[in-house]
Amino acid sequence: MSELKSGSNLEKVLKAGHFAFTGECGPPKGANVTHLKEKFQYLKGNVDAVNMTDNQTAVVRMSSLAGSVLMIEEGLEPNFQMVCRDRNRLAIMSDILGAYALGIRNMLCLSGDHQTFGNHPEAKNVHDIDSMQLIALVKKMRDEGKFMNDEDIDVPPKMFIGAACNPFADPYEYRVYRLANKITAGADFIQTQCIFNMEKFRDFMKKAVDMGLHEKCYILAGVTPMKNAGMANFMSRFVPGMDIPDSLIKRLKSVDKKDQAEEGIRFALEQVEEFKEMEGVAGVHMMAIEWEHRVPEIAERAKVLPRPVL
Amino acid sequence: MIVADRKSLEEILTMVKDNKKILIAGCKGCVTVCNVGGLKEVEILASSMKIARKKQGTHIDIDINVLERQCDNEYVAGVSDIIGNYDAVISLACGVGPQFLSEMYPDQTFYPGVNTTFFGGATQHGVWEERCAGCGTCAINNFGGLCPIARCAKSLMNGPCGGSSNGACEINKDTVCIWDVIVRKKMDAGKLEDLIGVRGIKNWRTARDGGPRRSIREELVQGNI
Numbered sequence: 459m460s461e462l463k464s465g466s467n468l469e470k471v472l473k474a475g476h477f478a479f480t481g482e483c484g485p486p487k488g489a490n491v492t493h494l495k496e497k498f499q500y501l502k503g504n505v506d507a508v509n510m511t512d513n514q515t516a517v518v519r520m521s522s523l524a525g526s527v528l529m530i531e532e533g534l535e536p537n538f539q540m541v542c543r544d545r546n547r548l549a550i551m552s553d554i555l556g557a558y559a560l561g562i563r564n565m566l567c568l569s570g571d572h573q574t575f576g577n578h579p580e581a582k583n584v585h586d587i588d589s590m591q592l593i594a595l596v597k598k599m600r601d602e603g604k605f606m607n608d609e610d611i612d613v614p615p616k617m618f619i620g621a622a623c624n625p626f627a628d629p630y631e632y633r634v635y636r637l638a639n640k641i642t643a644g645a646d647f648i649q650t651q652c653i654f655n656m657e658k659f660r661d662f663m664k665k666a667v668d669m670g671l672h673e674k675c676y677i678l679a680g681v682t683p684m685k686n687a688g689m690a691n692f693m694s695r696f697v698p699g700m701d702i703p704d705s706l707i708k709r710l711k712s713v714d715k716k717d718q719a720e721e722g723i724r725f726a727l728e729q730v731e732e733f734k735e736m737e738g739v740a741g742v743h744m745m746a747i748e749w750e751h752r753v754p755e756i757a758e759r760a761k762v763l764p765r766p767v768l
Numbered sequence: 769m770i771v772a773d774r775k776s777l778e779e780i781l782t783m784v785k786d787n788k789k790i791l792i793a794g795c796k797g798c799v800t801v802c803n804v805g806g807l808k809e810v811e812i813l814a815s816s817m818k819i820a821r822k823k824q825g826t827h828i829d830i831d832i833n834v835l836e837r838q839c840d841n842e843y844v845a846g847v848s849d850i851i852g853n854y855d856a857v858i859s860l861a862c863g864v865g866p867q868f869l870s871e872m873y874p875d876q877t878f879y880p881g882v883n884t885t886f887f888g889g890a891t892q893h894g895v896w897e898e899r900c901a902g903c904g905t906c907a908i909n910n911f912g913g914l915c916p917i918a919r920c921a922k923s924l925m926n927g928p929c930g931g932s933s934n935g936a937c938e939i940n941k942d943t944v945c946i947w948d949v950i951v952r953k954k955m956d957a958g959k960l961e962d963l964i965g966v967r968g969i970k971n972w973r974t975a976r977d978g979g980p981r982r983s984i985r986e987e988l989v990q991g992n993i
Contacts, residue, residue, distance in 0.1 A: 543922070547969070569929050572921050572939045583922070590926035591969050606969065624930030632951045635964060636927045643966045651930055698931035698938035 463600065463646060464618035466563035467535045468507040470768040471741075472647065472676045477734055478741025479762040480537060480649070480678060481505035481753055484514060485525035494525065498532045500750040504757040506765055507564055509649070509743070512539040516576025523553055527560045537620060538562045541570025546586040547595070547606055554599060558615030566620040566649065567592040571698070590643050593621050597644030619644050623677075624651035625662035626701035634665040641675045648675055649743040652682040652693075653729065655701040663738050672738030679733045682745045683756060684722030687711045723756060730760040769798035769889065770862040771896045772805065772882040777816050780858060783879045784817075787828070787855035792817075792881070793847070793869070794834035795861035802896055804882050805860030807834045813860065813881065838865025844872050851876050887918075904974025904981065910967070912953040917970075919946035925967045927951065 462469055471478050481501045486494055501508050508529060512522035526536035538557050545553065557565070569589040573581045587595065596619050598604055603614035621640040625633050637648065653659045659679070666672060684690045687710035694702040706725065713721045726744075733739045742762075746753050757763050784790050792810050799805030814830045821828040833850070836843040838861035851857065851869075856877045859866035863884040870878050886898035901918035908915045917923045921939045928947035931938025937945045954962050972978065987993045 569922050569924060572931070574921075574939050585923045586972065587969050588922065588924045588926050589929075590966050594966055595969075622930065627928065627930045627932045628934060628945070629928070629932070629948055629951050629955075631955065632927065632960075632963070635960065639926060639964065639966060699933060 464563040464616045466507065466618045467768065468537065468564050469618040469646070471506045471766055474766065474768060476741075476766045477762065478506050478676070478678055479504075479757065479760070479765065480507045480509065480741065480743045481750070482509040482511065482743070482745045482747075483525070483529070483750060484511045484748070485520035485522060487517070487519050489520060491528060494520075494528060495532055497750040498529060498534055500753050502532065502534050503765060504754050504763065505744065506741075507535040507537045509537040509539055509566060509745075512541045512568070512570070513544060513576070514539075514571065516543070516571045516573045516578070516581075518576070518578060523557055523560075523562075526557065526562050530561045535564065536562055537564040537566050539566045539568060540592065541568045542585055542587055542589060542592055543570030543573060543583050546584050550587070550592065550595065551599065551605055554596060554615050554617070555611070558617065563616070563618055564620060565596055565617045566622065567596060567645075568622055575698075589621065590639060593619055593640055593643040593645050601644075619646045621645035621648055622651065623648045624699045625653075625659055626651060626655060627699040630658075634662060634669060634671070637666060638669060638671055641671055645675055647740070648677045650678065650680040651699055652680045652745060654682075654690075654706055655703050656729065656732065658701065660736070663736055667738040672740070676740035677738055678741040678743040679729070679736070679739050680743045680745060681726050681729050681733075682747060683726035683749065683752070684710060684718075685749065686715065686718040686722065689722075723752070723759070726756065727760055730762070769801055769887070770864075770884060771802045771886050771888045771898075772799055772862050772884045774804050774809065774813070774860070774882050775880070777813075777820060780813070780879070780881055781817060781820055784828075784856050784858065789829040789853070789855050790831075791847075791850070791854045791857045792830060792832045793838065793857055793859045793861070793865070794832070795838040795859075795865050796834055797837045797839065797861070799861055799882065800834075802890070803894075805862075807832075810834055810860055813858070835861075835865075838862075838868055841868060841872065844868045848873075902975070903970075903972070904978075905971065910962070912950045912957075914946055914950050914953075916946055916950065919944070925970060927963060 483497050510522045510525040522539050526538040529536040567589050573583050596617050599614055600616050603611050623637045690702055690707045693700045710718050710721050730742050733742050792814050794805050794810035810832045814832050851873050858879045858881040860881040866878040866880050887900040888896050888898040891897050898918055903917050921937050932945040932948050935948045937943040954960055
């Protein structure tokens with residue numbers, strides 16, 4: 459146990475060699491704690507940790523820090539997401555200390571969607587540091603016990619450090635090197651962007667394995683079950699960095715509209731089965747977007763239950 | 769150069785709606801080059817305003833004057849004899865011009881006739897693009913001679929974000945992902961190793977974040993050169 463970096467449940471699960479299964483939960487557009495807690499109940503016991511998103515798609519919501527703490531109160535483990543868009547280095551370090559003090563042990567370090575996508579496109583963005591530098595900063599705070607300016611931290615925050623990876627963004631040839639850089643910076647685990655193009659992901663993972671990246675870091679494959687063909691079309695057209703093959707859209711369209719959700723889940727389950735066997739993949743990050751109530755069923759059908767208790 | 773866009777005629781007319789005699793001051797510097805505040809544009813604005821005010825039935829007298837540079841007190845002083853003759857002055861220089869004028873002539877009212885946008889250049893006739901953010905610590909040599917601070921929407925220093933697609937930035941398909949260009953340039957040159965590792969955190973004190981900036985060249989201040 460002394461070798462654990464943060465002692466989070468997610469870290470323990472991965473370190474013990476279990477196939478990890480993480481979930482995601484967006485905080486409310488308001489202070490509706492009741493609704494948030496309802497969503498938690500669908501995730502509790504079905505995943506190892508839950509990402510609490512940070513003003514995702516640049517739409518203002520309850521803070522991911524507050525959402526993460528509410529999650530802890532309900533007995534779930536949060537993966538506290540932090541974007542560089544909204545905070546300078548002072549706020550970042552301050553929030554990391556606050557998060558740790560309130561019991562948060564996992565962090566996902568992100569640049570953040572540009573504010574022009576969101577509901578306050580007139581906002582000034584920050585980007586004092588980028589996601590790569592954020593990873594290195596969390597590692598420095600944890601391992602050296604120092605702030606960015608090298609001053610000592612009185613009780614350093616011990617975080618299990620996560621980072622994102624989008625194998626489907628361009629330039630593709632560089633993506634595996636960017637992943638390697640994130641690992642060099644200090645990422646302990648990676649959650650990939652939603653995977654739909656399996657052929658491309660297989661190629662990407664082969665490259666990552668050839669470079670030995672899977673031995674330095676836990677790579678969790680991102681899965682989003684499609685609710686219908688319309689969602690697939692929308693994501694393909696409007697969500698940056700998405701690679702949704704026509705074959706998937708055709709597959710969803712090939713069944714009655716009322717059956718498209720089931721078809722979407724089936725595709726996601728097929729993906730999970732393949733990821734279980736894919737070299738270098740240490741788990742799945744299930745992003746059931748505003749579909750938390752389907753997670754218990756998805757987890758059961760994916761045969762990832764019960765989750766290990768360590 | 770400094771690039772600017774002219775404000776709309778409506779906005780400018782509103783600024784001087786109560787004035788009967790104004791001066792439109794152009795500048796022969798950057799705004800002439802980017803076709804927004806040189807002699808031609810000053811004349812066009814003056815004509816447009818006269819016509820608009822005539823339609824409104826509120827005649828306006830407009831004189832024009834194009835200064836050599838509005839960012840240089842030597843030339844700003846050149847209008848001292850006439851500046852008091854007007855109810856107000858519209859400057860078509862970048863944001864520097866009307867400030868130099870305001871500082872030298874505190875009793876006069878100066879309105880900005882343009883919106884100053886960025887440091888850049890023309891990529892084709894009629895199209896200007898941003899190239900520099902004036903961060904005070906140029907390091908473009910690390911990025912294939914291209915600036916991710918000015919040209920990446922998130923000023924990323926460690927490679928393209930997950931929104932880069934087919935060479936375009938996630939914010940707009942017409943905006944080049946400069947990191948795509950940087951990466952491809954390095955790959956083509958066989959210098960991918962330049963992009964391996966983590967580039968350290970930037971010191972923003974030399975940028976606007978450190979407060980309004982001043983550049984002092986002692987040899988010039990002392991009159992040695």
